[in-house]
Amino acid sequence: MLGSKLLPWDYGVRNLFRRPSRSALTFGGLTIVVLLVLVVVGFIRGLEKSLSATGNPNVVLVYSLSSAADIENSSIPGSTASLLAASVDGVRQGHGVEYISPELYLGTRITTQSLEEPGMGLVRGVTTSAPLVRDRVQIVEGSWPQAGEVLVGRLAHSKLGARDEDLAVGSEIKFDGRTWKVSGRFTAAGSAFESEVWAPLADLQTTLKRQDLSLVAVGMESPQQVADIDMFCRERVDLELKAVAESAYYAALQKHYKPVRMLGWVVVALVAGSGIFAGLNTMYGAVVGRVRELATLQAMGYRRRAILLTLVQEATLLACAAALVACVLGLLLVDGAAVRFTMGAFMLRVDSVGIAVACTVAALLGVVGAIPPAAKAMRLPVVEAIKAI
Amino acid sequence: MSLVDVLNVTKEYANGEETIRPLDGVSLSIEEGDYVSLMGASGSGKSTLLNLIAGIDQATSGEINVAGTEITKLSRGKLADWRAAHIGYVFQTHNLIPVLTAYENVELPLLLLPMSAAERRKRVEIAMEAVDLTSRASHYPRQMSGGQEQRVGIARAIVANPTVVVADEPTGSLDDETTEQILQLLSRVNDELGMTLLMVTHDADAGKRAKRQIRLERGRLMENGKETTSAHLRTA
Numbered sequence: 001m002l003g004s005k006l007l008p009w010d011y012g013v014r015n016l017f018r019r020p021s022r023s024a025l026t027f028g029g030l031t032i033v034v035l036l037v038l039v040v041v042g043f044i045r046g047l048e049k050s051l052s053a054t055g056n057p058n059v060v061l062v063y064s065l066s067s068a069a070d071i072e073n074s075s076i077p078g079s080t081a082s083l084l085a086a087s088v089d090g091v092r093q094g095h096g097v098e099y100i101s102p103e104l105y106l107g108t109r110i111t112t113q114s115l116e117e118p119g120m121g122l123v124r125g126v127t128t129s130a131p132l133v134r135d136r137v138q139i140v141e142g143s144w145p146q147a148g149e150v151l152v153g154r155l156a157h158s159k160l161g162a163r164d165e166d167l168a169v170g171s172e173i174k175f176d177g178r179t180w181k182v183s184g185r186f187t188a189a190g191s192a193f194e195s196e197v198w199a200p201l202a203d204l205q206t207t208l209k210r211q212d213l214s215l216v217a218v219g220m221e222s223p224q225q226v227a228d229i230d231m232f233c234r235e236r237v238d239l240e241l242k243a244v245a246e247s248a249y250y251a252a253l254q255k256h257y258k259p260v261r262m263l264g265w266v267v268v269a270l271v272a273g274s275g276i277f278a279g280l281n282t283m284y285g286a287v288v289g290r291v292r293e294l295a296t297l298q299a300m301g302y303r304r305r306a307i308l309l310t311l312v313q314e315a316t317l318l319a320c321a322a323a324l325v326a327c328v329l330g331l332l333l334v335d336g337a338a339v340r341f342t343m344g345a346f347m348l349r350v351d352s353v354g355i356a357v358a359c360t361v362a363a364l365l366g367v368v369g370a371i372p373p374a375a376k377a378m379r380l381p382v383v384e385a386i387k388a389i
Numbered sequence: 390m391s392l393v394d395v396l397n398v399t400k401e402y403a404n405g406e407e408t409i410r411p412l413d414g415v416s417l418s419i420e421e422g423d424y425v426s427l428m429g430a431s432g433s434g435k436s437t438l439l440n441l442i443a444g445i446d447q448a449t450s451g452e453i454n455v456a457g458t459e460i461t462k463l464s465r466g467k468l469a470d471w472r473a474a475h476i477g478y479v480f481q482t483h484n485l486i487p488v489l490t491a492y493e494n495v496e497l498p499l500l501l502l503p504m505s506a507a508e509r510r511k512r513v514e515i516a517m518e519a520v521d522l523t524s525r526a527s528h529y530p531r532q533m534s535g536g537q538e539q540r541v542g543i544a545r546a547i548v549a550n551p552t553v554v555v556a557d558e559p560t561g562s563l564d565d566e567t568t569e570q571i572l573q574l575l576s577r578v579n580d581e582l583g584m585t586l587l588m589v590t591h592d593a594d595a596g597k598r599a600k601r602q603i604r605l606e607r608g609r610l611m612e613n614g615k616e617t618t619s620a621h622l623r624t625a
Binding site for chain 2: 005006007008010011014015017018292293296297298299300301302303304381382383386387
């Protein structure tokens, strides 16, 4: 019977157009609130995606024991890669090539055409075995770098704070006193590699006058064989090596960014809270002007809960419309926007989780924003309210 | 038993430290088909009595029976359902819903009752025709004159064929010509549709249009110079 005793749907919808400027302002405010929620959730999701996509459980990173968790500070002998190939079983092979990637990894200042000041970039010296180990890497434009050339990730420009065109194939960049030509661009399924610049290892070592490596990445047949490399590192104490599964390495980094993610969720809560106040303000205004009308409905026989439901419906409709517009704006403007962070750069992601959070926040804004003013109006005795001006 | 029986009803409310008692043990009977006008000075309690009979206010003590239901004992929710089925309310300031058309305003009380859309449409059309506003069905309140708005208000009050139509100063905000039209319309509602009508007015001329004229004086109801009693009290 409740269904037959509700006010017509039209009544709630038309009330939204009764005070168009007030509704428009509220709509704008709610849209901004939901968009902000989308941005923050997009930030958290993008960061999580970037770190989780980077770690592969079949890949082991071998680096210096003394560098703690910072590969940039690691220095291991140049012979480590061949030692590993000779000593460890279970290394993956393809077409007679072992999946062992010796790498030199550093953060350095990089100059591009448009940058007045060099930007802080991440450079990785690699050999042709790198794409075998990092199997999500795909060259999407150009070719593998030769001497004096670099391959750039699709977000490398964001990390540098440069324009995308500055790292176009054929353009030149400068770092460590040398000019490098961009030979190609690559993607890596949203992982942190996408913000790096890859140079031929030997060329980079010559430029930097270094013979050591930062790490060796080893592709194993299975995650269980990671223990074999760990055993090798423990036995060869003279090399001072440490082996960590790549997935574990980035999982540890994710923990490092946990406070940032927590802060993000706090911001979501704060933004949503402010939106609720905006909704409350609007609904108080809307209800105060309709006290007599609401009392008339009660005098007619409409129950308080039916009237309350209509007021909630009005606010929720407005909030949901705002959520819809915010999601469209989010997909157009926020999704894919690059953000720099210490590990490189990542893209804001407006995915199903972000949209679900935004829609939930919008629904909360509508419901929580409408109930207190509606309940206040309902508490007024009908005989008084019916003559209210 | 009469259609409406008000038995020894008192209504008190606090105004600061003072207790106001607009109704002090009043009793009244209204028969089916009656047209009763309730007059009195401002603040005499006539609207209070009307609101008690309409079930939108609660008596401090006493009993009110309408069509066999003791409404003073109903819960708030049940009272709302009862109002939907038994009371048609004509307000002084029309109180139409501004975002609904005349047709939709009249239809509003019927949405509370179990009936088909076709039956609703038929009833609304009859009510609109009764107040001679069929041509204004799609107009919004802001597009109508005060008199037209009040006619829509009357159509809304009668559309559900209520047990009692109550009208609280229905001509209070209208000019003389429109007042006359509304009073004629209310008389027709009583004469032609046979509806029981209770009208509160401060206008003696308007009050004389009713079949029975009752005055509220110092918390007591007077009819033809004597204090009224309910049918229950008369037969007791």
